[in-house]
Amino acid sequence: MKYTVEKHSGETAYMQLYRQLREDIVSGAVPHGARLPSKRLLAEELELSVITVEHAYALLVDEGYAQARPRSGDFA
Numbered sequence: 001m002k003y004t005v006e007k008h009s010g011e012t013a014y015m016q017l018y019r020q021l022r023e024d025i026v027s028g029a030v031p032h033g034a035r036l037p038s039k040r041l042l043a044e045e046l047e048l049s050v051i052t053v054e055h056a057y058a059l060l061v062d063e064g065y066a067q068a069r070p071r072s073g074d075f076a
Contacts, residue, residue, distance in 0.1 A: 003045075036075065
């Protein structure tokens with residue numbers, strides 16, 4: 001994964017992740033309709049709790065950058 005979260009940053013972990021994902025979606029690095037990494041996989045790779053990743057994904061959905069599809073995952 002290319003996402004990183006700095007533990008000692010003044011910004012919360014979920015906001016750091018949210019900003020990186022949003023930038024990739026807006027720039028086209030993650031194409032429209034592409035599946036985002038699974039929450040569990042991303043949490044494991046970044047050594048974060050799944051709840052932290054869920055919070056970042058929820059912000060993306062709330063702001064219209066992503067769609068949550070039940071039993072399918074999250075998509076840009």
